[in-house]
Amino acid sequence: MPVIKANTLPTGNLKGADHGATISLILDHSEPGQGPRLHRHPYDETWVVIEGNLTFQLGDEHLEVNTGDIVIAPSGVPHKFTNRGPARSHMVCIHASPTMITEWLE
Template sequence: MARRDYDPATAPPDDRPAAKAKAFDTTGPRAWRGSLAGEAIGSANTILAYATDTVGEGPRLHVHPYDESFVVIMGHARFFVGDEVIEAAAGDVLLAPAGQPHRFENAGPGRLQTIDIHHSPRWIQTDLD
């Protein structure tokens, strides 16, 4: 079914050109990790790729002044957002609202791979532990 959510005449294209940059190296044997600041390509969002093969491993508890969305690409994760604990698996998308302390870990078995979307043109973070 074709989508027709808006009239393109009401939102003309802006003057930015299409852009491309590398966020992580896919040629090595390690899990994919890396980041790309949105400002590097004229975007309002910063993208991180995170992966680990170690169960229990993940980013430390931290907070951002903007929302962060997570897309679980592979494996199982346990997210801690504020007072909530959320189990997630490949295909799930989660939100850590601005100002909410959060972290996640590989719940296993196997590799955890996520794409983390920082709703900011640059990565701004305060680690809490």
């Protein structure tokens, strides 16, 4: 596997298929109050919270997560998150797929 420098990913997205990898990932940095709309994927998605305080919605469940926590959304489960603040959050979002496939629900 090659080494991929973070500064070569201007959007923070890495499509695994472009690098011969079986996963894709997003280096997410969200400001307080920000996060993606409700969506789902046909594969698991896992987040490693490097820094931050966030609220995740997984299906009907709402979870408060903090620095060091790991969140897993199973395949097909609608999900989204919002940074609760007070500072910018930093997460690594791992898509269990060499390409990102997203169905936006809102």
